[in-house]
Amino acid sequence: MIGFDKAGKRFGTLDAVKEFSMTIKDEEILGLLGPNGAGKTTLMLMMGTVYRPTSGKISVNGLDVVQHPNDVRKMIGIAFQDPRVDGILGAFDVLNWHLKMTTNLDKAERETRVEKVLKAVDLWEARNKRTWLMSGGMRKKVEDCKVLAQRPKIAVFDEPTAFLDVPSRLLMWKMIRELRDEGSTVIVATNMMDEAERLSDRVAIVNLGRLVAIDTPEQLKSKTKGGEVLELTLGDGQECPTDLLTQFSEVQDVTQESNKVTIYLSGGRLLLPKIVETLTNRGVKIDSVHLKEVTLEDVFLNYTGHRLE
Amino acid sequence: MSSSTIQVTDSSELSAQTTSRLVLQMARRDIATLFRTPWIIISRSLAFIIQLFVFAYLISGLVISYPDYFRYYAVGAVVSTVASISFIIGYDIFEEAEEGLLDYLLTLPIPRREFIIGRALGGAVRAMIYTIPMFVIVAVLENFANPLSLIGAVLDLFLIAFGVTGLSITVAVSVRSANRFDVVLALLELAVTRASTALYPLNFLPAYVKVFAPFSPVTFAADSARAALTGLGLDVLGLVGLLAFVAIFLGLGATFYFRRLEGGVYA
Ligand SMILES: Nc1ncnc2c1ncn2[C@@H]1O[C@H](COP(=O)(O)OP(=O)(O)O)[C@@H](O)[C@H]1O
Ligand SMILES: [Mg+2]
Numbered sequence: 001m002i003g004f005d006k007a008g009k010r011f012g013t014l015d016a017v018k019e020f021s022m023t024i025k026d027e028e029i030l031g032l033l034g035p036n037g038a039g040k041t042t043l044m045l046m047m048g049t050v051y052r053p054t055s056g057k058i059s060v061n062g063l064d065v066v067q068h069p070n071d072v073r074k075m076i077g078i079a080f081q082d083p084r085v086d087g088i089l090g091a092f093d094v095l096n097w098h099l100k101m102t103t104n105l106d107k108a109e110r111e112t113r114v115e116k117v118l119k120a121v122d123l124w125e126a127r128n129k130r131t132w133l134m135s136g137g138m139r140k141k142v143e144d145c146k147v148l149a150q151r152p153k154i155a156v157f158d159e160p161t162a163f164l165d166v167p168s169r170l171l172m173w174k175m176i177r178e179l180r181d182e183g184s185t186v187i188v189a190t191n192m193m194d195e196a197e198r199l200s201d202r203v204a205i206v207n208l209g210r211l212v213a214i215d216t217p218e219q220l221k222s223k224t225k226g227g228e229v230l231e232l233t234l235g236d237g238q239e240c241p242t243d244l245l246t247q248f249s250e251v252q253d254v255t256q257e258s259n260k261v262t263i264y265l266s267g268g269r270l271l272l273p274k275i276v277e278t279l280t281n282r283g284v285k286i287d288s289v290h291l292k293e294v295t296l297e298d299v300f301l302n303y304t305g306h307r308l309e
Numbered sequence: 310m311s312s313s314t315i316q317v318t319d320s321s322e323l324s325a326q327t328t329s330r331l332v333l334q335m336a337r338r339d340i341a342t343l344f345r346t347p348w349i350i351i352s353r354s355l356a357f358i359i360q361l362f363v364f365a366y367l368i369s370g371l372v373i374s375y376p377d378y379f380r381y382y383a384v385g386a387v388v389s390t391v392a393s394i395s396f397i398i399g400y401d402i403f404e405e406a407e408e409g410l411l412d413y414l415l416t417l418p419i420p421r422r423e424f425i426i427g428r429a430l431g432g433a434v435r436a437m438i439y440t441i442p443m444f445v446i447v448a449v450l451e452n453f454a455n456p457l458s459l460i461g462a463v464l465d466l467f468l469i470a471f472g473v474t475g476l477s478i479t480v481a482v483s484v485r486s487a488n489r490f491d492v493v494l495a496l497l498e499l500a501v502t503r504a505s506t507a508l509y510p511l512n513f514l515p516a517y518v519k520v521f522a523p524f525s526p527v528t529f530a531a532d533s534a535r536a537a538l539t540g541l542g543l544d545v546l547g548l549v550g551l552l553a554f555v556a557i558f559l560g561l562g563a564t565f566y567f568r569r570l571e572g573g574v575y576a
Contacts, residue, residue, distance in 0.1 A: 048416050073418040084413035088345060100334060101417045104327065 006056035016042040031200030039209040040189035077152035083143035087132030193296040230263040235285030332427035339431030385507035391440040398432030399477030425563040432474030461537030469530035475558035507531040526554035
């Protein structure tokens with residue numbers, strides 16, 4: 001279990017992380033979702049003993065990160081946002097050295113593991129290519145592979161699929177899930193809502209250094225104005241009679257931007273015919289109807305008042 | 310191997326005994342970087358030989374006021390070379406900090422104090438590897454054959470290398486701006502190696518250098534190595550000075566900077 005207790009990090013006059021409290025459960029994938037500059041990396045590097053918190057406490061399996069940094073380090077593996085690999089070495093040597101430093105595996109075991117993980121991400125052929133000659137995506141994969149091969153108790157991935165193509169992203173997600181299934185606690189920072197939603201058991205929404213909300217993606221979405229979104233496109237110049245719609249108890253909120261109406265509601269499927277009927281009876285011309293699930297994007301918008309990008 | 314049996318890394322498994330293994334791994338890493346650019350070793354060795362012959366051999370003939378000046382110069386040149394090479398580790402670490410590689414190294418399960426000691430050890434050993442061939446040339450030329458003398462001189466070389474790497478690392482982790490770091494380290498290198506009696510006896514030094522030279526660790530090492538090799542015996546003062554230098558920059562330096570690094574004040 002990992003606990004953040006009013007943790008804060010101040011760089012000069014900037015509060016990169018402020019009054020941050022949350023608990024990460026064993027063997028879950030926790031997604032840290034927030035825009036660039038939200039403080040995700042700072043949070044993880046404080047936990048990983050690279051940055052010392054300027055206020056509050058962080059403990060990893062009961063050990064305070066400031067008091068017992070080296071014991072904490074023994075449990076954690078971090079895949080950095082920007083790959084931190086010795087450019088002159090090839091992927092094989094980078095990973096082998098990482099395992100040498102972080103595990104007690106013998107040479108044969110290390111090499112087996114490195115081979116397995118490099119084959120899985122399709123880098124085995126390029127294992128001896130100097131990493132500084134690699135593309136950004138390849139280098140990022142090598143960085144992620146450090147932790148995938150290490151299989152630490154606590155695995156940290158900082159934007160693990162940035163620069164990766166779609167098949168590689170799906171593969172990386174699969175491998176991260178396997179790590180969790182084998183008993184690692186996984187923390188993934190991302191600014192992509194689909195990554196947070198599809199990969200995480202729970203999502204912590206981070207904005208301006210603060211925790212905004214933390215829950216399962218489903219709960220976060222269901223807490224957001226009902227859980228479904230009905231998007232209507234009206235005929236040109238049509239006004240939506242908002243009060244008529246909010247009389248339904250399932251309708252949480254209605255907004256209109258030019259001829260686009262967004263209705264946040266619960267039980268949308270059942271209500272859809274009624275809404276269309278009510279509006280048509282009022283003489284409102286509806287061009288199209290689109291019922292969709294709430295996404296984490298909507299959740300983020302709802303909590304912070306702005307979009308993720 | 311089924312995937313569920315792979316889970317290994319556990320805090321209890323990386324024991325105290327592994328710490329020393331990791332320290333040695335850090336040292337090995339620094340030694341390995343030296344051999345990535347073997348041409349540097351070759352060209353520097355050649356430069357050393359040329360310097361020794363063309364400059365010192367010719368000049369020493371002219372220096373009548375100091376007997377055996379070539380011998381004096383040759384040993385001192387080896388000592389000042391090992392000191393200069395030992396400064397390089399600071400540049401390596403500073404570069405790592407700029408590239409972010411240092412952040413990664415700092416997440417590895419090595420206590421900061423041991424981290425610094427491991428790197429100083431690596432820096433010192435590689436400076437020795439680099440300098441030993443030059444030392445052998447000098448020993449052959451000057452007929453230094455007494456095993457005890459040779460061991461004493463090698464010890465002097467190692468101590469100065471260890472202390473200077475400690476100093477260089479201390480500067481690297483404490484000066485944040487790249488420009489200032491280059492200037493500070495270059496000046497320090499100049500002060501420590503040039504303002505010493507390594508190449509010229511104290512009486513022949515310019516007045517402003519004369520004031521500092523007796524306190525330079527390179528002076529301690531050079532005088533102590535010469536005393537050992539030329540049969541004057543043990544230079545106790547020099548050795549004590551050298552040991553103090555090592556203790557200050559490795560002991561105190563490591564402890565002080567480990568406090569700053571530990572828990573991650575760095576960056
Ligand atoms: N080492 C540092 N020194 C000064 N400011 C920093 C440092 N690291 C991060 N910051 C600042 O802290 C804030 C949070 O950054 P970061 O944790 O990297 O966010 P994220 O990972 O969510 O994009 C940003 O405003 C960033 O500029
Ligand atoms: Mg980040």
